[in-house]
Amino acid sequence: MTVAMVVNKTDRYAKCIEVSKRVRWDIDRDVIRGRNFDYSKKFLPDGLARTEALTFLNADEKRFISQIQGRTYANTFGLVERFICAKILEVGREHVLSDQVALEALVRFSDEELKHQELFRRLEQMAQKGMPEGYTYLPKPNDVASVVLGKSTWAVLALTLHIELFTQAHYKESIDPDMHLSNLWKDVFLYHWKEESQHAVMDELEWMREDAKLEPPERDQAVNDLIELVAAIDGILDVQSGADADYFVANSKRAFSVEQVKSIRDSIFKAYRWQYIASGVQDPRFTSVLGRMITAEQGARINAALAPIMN
Numbered sequence: 250m251t252v253a254m255v256v257n258k259t260d261r262y263a264k265c266i267e268v269s270k271r272v273r274w275d276i277d278r279d280v281i282r283g284r285n286f287d288y289s290k291k292f293l294p295d296g297l298a299r300t301e302a303l304t305f306l307n308a309d310e311k312r313f314i315s316q317i318q319g320r321t322y323a324n325t326f327g328l329v330e331r332f333i334c335a336k337i338l339e340v341g342r343e344h345v346l347s348d349q350v351a352l353e354a355l356v357r358f359s360d361e362e363l364k365h366q367e368l369f370r371r372l373e374q375m376a377q378k379g380m381p382e383g384y385t386y387l388p389k390p391n392d393v394a395s396v397v398l399g400k401s402t403w404a405v406l407a408l409t410l411h412i413e414l415f416t417q418a419h420y421k422e423s424i425d426p427d428m429h430l431s432n433l434w435k436d437v438f439l440y441h442w443k444e445e446s447q448h449a450v451m452d453e454l455e456w457m458r459e460d461a462k463l464e465p466p467e468r469d470q471a472v473n474d475l476i477e478l479v480a481a482i483d484g485i486l487d488v489q490s491g492a493d494a495d496y497f498v499a500n501s502k503r504a505f506s507v508e509q510v511k512s513i514r515d516s517i518f519k520a521y522r523w524q525y526i527a528s529g530v531q532d533p534r535f536t537s538v539l540g541r542m543i544t545a546e547q548g549a550r551i552n553a554a555l556a557p558i559m560n
Contacts, residue, residue: 258454262354265447269357272443276368280433280440286379287431292319294430296423299520305509310501314513317384317493318520319434320376324386325489325525326441327369329412332394334362336405340455351454358451361444372437381500385492388485397478403463404474406456407539413449415529417442453538460542472547476554479526483558486525490518522558530555 341355
């Protein structure tokens with residue numbers, strides 16, 4: 250690596266520090282501000298909830314599904330930030346006796362992820378009080394984190410960049426333009442987006458740094474790890490979509506046929522696959538970075554594993 254490349258990377262970490270200081274926010278002072286959710290409005294926008302195929306539902310029912318999905322959306326971010334924070338703390342140790350600018354940037358990254366976890370825990374407590382009883386978020390953050398962190402650092406950083414990028418895309422393309430969302434829920438993801446933007450820069454830098462360490466057989470195994478992580482996430486989404494569909498049906502004001510219940514469950518599962526997998530792996534920045542690291546054969550293996558999910 251040339252001196253110019255090292256300086257350029259240090260400059261990018263320094264920029265992340267500058268942005269982190271500038272956009273820094275507080276949960277109570279800036280985000281919640283003594284407010285509660287407006288349950289007369291949607292939480293998740295139509296572009297993410299994807300209820301258009303459920304033509305037998307009325308507007309109130311679609312709004313309730315958006316609130317259930319929004320609740321799961323917040324809980325899922327709280328879950329993934331558990332393992333993201335742990336991994337960033339781990340890779341940050343490699344800068345302890347070298348690049349102090351990178352170290353500071355990653356320490357700030359970890360601090361912000363801890364704050365985000367607290368924010369999402371607060372949101373769940375608020376939703377618990379304002380929505381009917383019976384909702385369950387089934388994945389356990391520590392259990393999921395243990396599985397994820399058991400995979401190669403390369404695969405975990407790939408998954409992390411994927412998550413950070415779809416977070417930004419969801420906010421800019423779907424959440425921000427929708428004027429019919431609960432103001433508090435919308436603000437949560439405005440402030441979340443402000444800090445996640447620089448996280449994606451650091452994810453990319455750390456992933457590239459990790460990739461440079463690997464020999465071809467190690468990278469090939471890392472690709473396998475990434476495929477396994479995506480499959481595990483898909484399994485989690487399958488289970489949670491079933492729980493969310495059951496919660497919706499149990500708290501609806503009318504009965505649904507067996508076929509309609511299946512349609513509701515399938516619709517939520519497809520929406521979750523789009524939200525947490527497809528929208529990220531299709532991101533041009535993600536595909537560009539990944540494409541520079543892997544071989545054509547490895548890319549074909551990833552695409553084959555993704556095909557059932559994308560379809």
